[in-house]
Amino acid sequence: MSKVKEIDKLDRQILSILMQNAKKAYTEIAQQLFVSGGTIHVRMKKLEDAGIVKGYSLDIDHGKLGYDICAFLGIYLDKSSLYDDVSSELQKIPEIVAAHYTTGLYNIFATIICRDTDHLRDVLHDKIQKIAGIQRTETFISLEESINRPLFIEETEEDEGERERARGGERV
Numbered sequence: 001m002s003k004v005k006e007i008d009k010l011d012r013q014i015l016s017i018l019m020q021n022a023k024k025a026y027t028e029i030a031q032q033l034f035v036s037g038g039t040i041h042v043r044m045k046k047l048e049d050a051g052i053v054k055g056y057s058l059d060i061d062h063g064k065l066g067y068d069i070c071a072f073l074g075i076y077l078d079k080s081s082l083y084d085d086v087s088s089e090l091q092k093i094p095e096i097v098a099a100h101y102t103t104g105l106y107n108i109f110a111t112i113i114c115r116d117t118d119h120l121r122d123v124l125h126d127k128i129q130k131i132a133g134i135q136r137t138e139t140f141i142s143l144e145e146s147i148n149r150p151l152f153i154e155e156t157e158e159d160e161g162e163r164e165r166a167r168g169g170e171r172v
Contacts (some may be wrong), residue, residue, distance in 0.1 A: 006046075006050055007047070007050075007052065009155065010033065010035065010039075010043065011043055011046075011047060012153045012155070013033055014029060014033070014040060014043055014044065014047075015047070015052075015053075015153055016150075016152075016153050017029050017032065017033075019150035019151070019153075020150065022056055022057075026040040026041055026044070027040075059148075062113050066115055067113045067114060067115050068114075068115065068116060069112075069113070069114040069115070069116060069117060069119070069120050069141060070111065070112070070113055070141070070142040070145070071111075071112045071114065071120055071139050071140060071141045071142065072109065072110070072111055072112075072139070072140040072142065073109070073110045073111075073112055073124075073128070073137050073138070073139050073140075074105060074106035074108075074109055074137065074138040074139075074140075075106055075107060075108040075109070075110060075128075075134055075137050076105075076106060076107060076134070076135040076136050076137070076138075077107040077108070077133055077134060077135060078133050078134075078135050079133070080107060082132075082133035083101055083107060083108070085132070085133055086107075086108065086131055086132075086133045086134060087099065087101070087108070089131045089132075090108070090110065090128070090131070093123065093127050093128065095112050095113055095114055095119075095123045095127075096110050096111070096112055096128075097111050097112070097113050098110065098111040099111070106138070117141075120139075120141075124137065124139065
């Protein structure tokens, strides 16, 4: 986790702005943070090289595209050692949009997006449950997503100290 030490207050501010609106131009971010556009570009390159920024994506309303079912799938494996093989097979199924290796009841917890319940049944029966190493699955259909937001990146004690020094020793 040494990567956390490589970023400073400005990096966290840039990330916070882009997590709220990834389309925001570097020049706008620069104006907002009172730095040059080149500084933002260099900082983003550094964050990408460090693996902190892994990519860019769109947030899509799947329902408006005809995909009305979001389901969560708890997957039990025959043996934990089969995780890599099963994970590789799950990656081949386009309806699976996320999967996590977990502790607790399930070995893998996945998110599936489907058009309707018939489509979900087909994905479960014809694709997922035929993967060698999967013992059984448990499905949960989402009725409504109430929270989907980026992580708030907290200030560090160093940032608070910088702010205090900038204000002449006054705590904010």
